[in-house]
Amino acid sequence: MAAKSDKGGGDLARGMDLLWGTTDRPSRGPKPSMSVERITGTAIEIADTEGLAAVSMQRIAAAFGFTTMSLYRYVPGKAELVALMIDTTIGDRPDLESVPGGWRERLAEWARQCLRLFVRHPWLLEATGGHRIMGPNELGWLDAALAVLADAGFPPVEQHDAFLLLNGHVRSVAQNITGADRLGVDEWSAAVGERLRRHGDRYPALVAAMRGGGYSQPAAEPLEFGLRCLLDGLEKLLSEAPGR
Amino acid sequence: MAAKSDKGGGDLARGMDLLWGTTDRPSRGPKPSMSVERITGTAIEIADTEGLAAVSMQRIAAAFGFTTMSLYRYVPGKAELVALMIDTTIGDRPDLESVPGGWRERLAEWARQCLRLFVRHPWLLEATGGHRIMGPNELGWLDAALAVLADAGFPPVEQHDAFLLLNGHVRSVAQNITGADRLGVDEWSAAVGERLRRHGDRYPALVAAMRGGGYSQPAAEPLEFGLRCLLDGLEKLLSEAPGR
DNA sequence: CGAAAACTGTTTATGCCGCATACTGTTTCG
DNA sequence: CGAAACAGTATGCGGCATAAACAGTTTTCG
Numbered sequence: 001m002a003a004k005s006d007k008g009g010g011d012l013a014r015g016m017d018l019l020w021g022t023t024d025r026p027s028r029g030p031k032p033s034m035s036v037e038r039i040t041g042t043a044i045e046i047a048d049t050e051g052l053a054a055v056s057m058q059r060i061a062a063a064f065g066f067t068t069m070s071l072y073r074y075v076p077g078k079a080e081l082v083a084l085m086i087d088t089t090i091g092d093r094p095d096l097e098s099v100p101g102g103w104r105e106r107l108a109e110w111a112r113q114c115l116r117l118f119v120r121h122p123w124l125l126e127a128t129g130g131h132r133i134m135g136p137n138e139l140g141w142l143d144a145a146l147a148v149l150a151d152a153g154f155p156p157v158e159q160h161d162a163f164l165l166l167n168g169h170v171r172s173v174a175q176n177i178t179g180a181d182r183l184g185v186d187e188w189s190a191a192v193g194e195r196l197r198r199h200g201d202r203y204p205a206l207v208a209a210m211r212g213g214g215y216s217q218p219a220a221e222p223l224e225f226g227l228r229c230l231l232d233g234l235e236k237l238l239s240e241a242p243g244r
Numbered sequence: 245m246a247a248k249s250d251k252g253g254g255d256l257a258r259g260m261d262l263l264w265g266t267t268d269r270p271s272r273g274p275k276p277s278m279s280v281e282r283i284t285g286t287a288i289e290i291a292d293t294e295g296l297a298a299v300s301m302q303r304i305a306a307a308f309g310f311t312t313m314s315l316y317r318y319v320p321g322k323a324e325l326v327a328l329m330i331d332t333t334i335g336d337r338p339d340l341e342s343v344p345g346g347w348r349e350r351l352a353e354w355a356r357q358c359l360r361l362f363v364r365h366p367w368l369l370e371a372t373g374g375h376r377i378m379g380p381n382e383l384g385w386l387d388a389a390l391a392v393l394a395d396a397g398f399p400p401v402e403q404h405d406a407f408l409l410l411n412g413h414v415r416s417v418a419q420n421i422t423g424a425d426r427l428g429v430d431e432w433s434a435a436v437g438e439r440l441r442r443h444g445d446r447y448p449a450l451v452a453a454m455r456g457g458g459y460s461q462p463a464a465e466p467l468e469f470g471l472r473c474l475l476d477g478l479e480k481l482l483s484e485a486p487g488r
Numbered sequence: 489c490g491a492a493a494a495c496t497g498t499t500t501a502t503g504c505c506g507c508a509t510a511c512t513g514t515t516t517c518g
Numbered sequence: 519c520g521a522a523a524c525a526g527t528a529t530g531c532g533g534c535a536t537a538a539a540c541a542g543t544t545t546t547c548g
Contacts, residue, residue: 016439020439020443026523026524027516027517027523028515028516028517028522028523028524029514029515029516029522029523029524029525030513030514030515030516030523030524030525030526031515031524031525032524032525032526033525033526056504056505056506057505057506057507058504058505058506066526066527067526067527067528068506068507068527069507069508069526069527069528070525070526070527072507072508073524073525073526077506077507078505078506078507126373129370129373129419130419130423130426131419131420131423131424131426131427131432132427133427133432133435133436134436136439136443136446139436139439139446139447139450140446140447142447142450143446143447143448143449143450144449146449146450146452146453147448147449150449150452150453155456155458156452156453156454156455156456156457156458156459157456157457157458158469159449159453159458160453160458160459161466161469161470162473164416164417164420164466164470165413165416165469165470165473165474167416168412168413168415168416168417168419168470169409169412169413169416171412171416172408172409172411172412172413172415172416173408173412175373175374175375175412176375176408179374179375180375182374182375183375183376183377188375188377191377192377192378192383195260195264195380195383199264199380202380202383202384202387203383203384203386203387204387204391205387205388205390205391205394206383206386206387206390208390208394208400209390209394209400209403209404210400211400212399212400212401213400213401214399214400214401214403214404215400215404222405222408225402225405225409226405226408226409226412228477228481229406229409229473229474229476229477229478229480229481230409230473230474230477231477232473232476232477232480232481233472233473233474233475233476233477234473236473236476236480237472237473237476270494270495270545271494271495271544271545271546272493272494272495272543272544272545272546273493273494273495273496273543273544273545274495274496274497274542274543274544274545275495275496275543275544276495276496276497277496277497300533300534300535301534301535301536302533302534302535310497310498311497311498311499312535312536313497313498313499313536313537314496314497314498316535316536316537317495317496317497321535321536322534322535322536
């Protein structure tokens with residue numbers, strides 16, 4: 001097979017090599033002043049403190065006192081850099097084997113640790129939005145969850161389904177939590193309440209729920225609520241088809 | 245209260261007026277050649293066919309044969325335009341009252357119709373990513389779901405929680421479906437399989453699941469699977485606290 | 489009735505962004 | 519030593535949202 005044929009293929013291959021640590025050092029030429037790791041690290045710092053939108057090639061280069069284009073010696077493009085940011089931030093798979101209790105507790109632990117990641121790095125949600133080719137660490141997290149599900153007795157297809165369900169829930173909760181930071185619950189209630197005062201008749205159930213206090217507190221433990229429903233549902237599924 | 249104080253407030257107010265149809269026609273000056281509705285409509289068309297990223301002020305204006313800046317006579321900014329796109333696309337709330345069966349079937353119907361929206365307009369998922377101030381139609385969909393939940397016997401706080409759970413699931417499934425269009429299941433399997441061939445020992449559960457066929461078919465009914473788990477969980481919750 | 493006010497759409501310009509290309513200078517191997 | 523391979527720079531392109539000043543049109547009011 002041709003090593004580097006067209007642009008897209010070459011970039012994808014380079015990106016994958018970077019992700020999986022398959023870097024062969026060139027022998028000639030001056031030594032690099034930077035490294036992919038340092039670049040990725042500062043990019044993550046910027047994203048953590050100023051949001052993903054603030055991560056631009058110029059911004060990163062400026063943090064090093066370098067020109068923008070110098071970064072392209074280390075990284076094929078921004079997409080690949082973001083992929084590196086993601087896999088670096090995600091880090092090693094969680095250790096679920098040592099979690100006391102059954103598969104429910106282990107999945108819950110997976111979800112909690114995953115949520116913690118999203119809360120600590122709010123940009124991660126946005127960065128992992130689309131379908132991507134997963135990095136080694138992301139695959140590790142997937143494997144960790146699948147192992148628990150397999151152990152619980154779910155067949156492969158349902159392992160897949162259940163993982164997507166769990167992952168989706170965590171992402172959903174993360175979105176609510178991190179989004180609420182930007183637009184506070186109070187502002188939201190105020191804005192919606194303002195409109196409800198004028199068009200309340202169109203939204204009777206919403207008005208009733210708000211009067212009943214459903215939107216005054218910031219929903220104490222949204223992760224746990226959904227987790228409970230979800231695990232209950234999975235458990236029922238398991239108990240109804242015990243033969244597998 | 246001061247009508248239009250600072251910039252942000254004024255823009256927000258204008259945007260809200262546009263969303264809620266509170267537009268008072270000016271009497272003086274030439275008649276507009278465009279309208280917010282037409283602008284929003286073509287923006288939606290562009291997003292449907294070319295994706296949200298293709299929706300730029302210049303692109304929309306070009307579709308009309310107008311200059312970019314002319315759009316700003318109709319819409320305060322791009323954020324407000326996107327808000328209009330969202331609420332227009334969402335459309336009227338679903339009619340759940342006429343759905344046969346109990347609250348489970350009604351919530352399921354809500355989820356299916358919601359998913360259909362996301363599938364038909366893949367950009368909608370991305371556009372509704374962050375926390376926003378909801379438009380009238382979005383509030384309508386919320387109200388429709390809350391009405392069902394209230395009717396089922398959930399207290400206000402749990403109505404909120406359950407809604408977020410359901411909505412999150414739909415969004416999650418939509419993300420998987422629409423994302424899979426871009427990066428097909430085959431490509432994904434191929435890319436992951438390639439890496440697993442080299443590092444398979446790091447991902448035993450994943451290897452096992454793939455061998456077991458968990459990733460060969462594109463997960464027939466991911467919405468229904470999660471829906472079932474989720475509704476089972478909610479039902480259990482309801483049955484365990486029957487007093488409310 | 490005529491001028492001022494209000495409104496529409498255009499022109500021009502600013503400051504971001506990712507990135508292609510062409511370049512200078514340095515290091516190391518044959 | 520000289521050439522190849524590499525490091526980082528300089529410049530510029532096309533695209534983005536949008537601010538500001540402008541010209542033309544229509545209505546309202548003195």
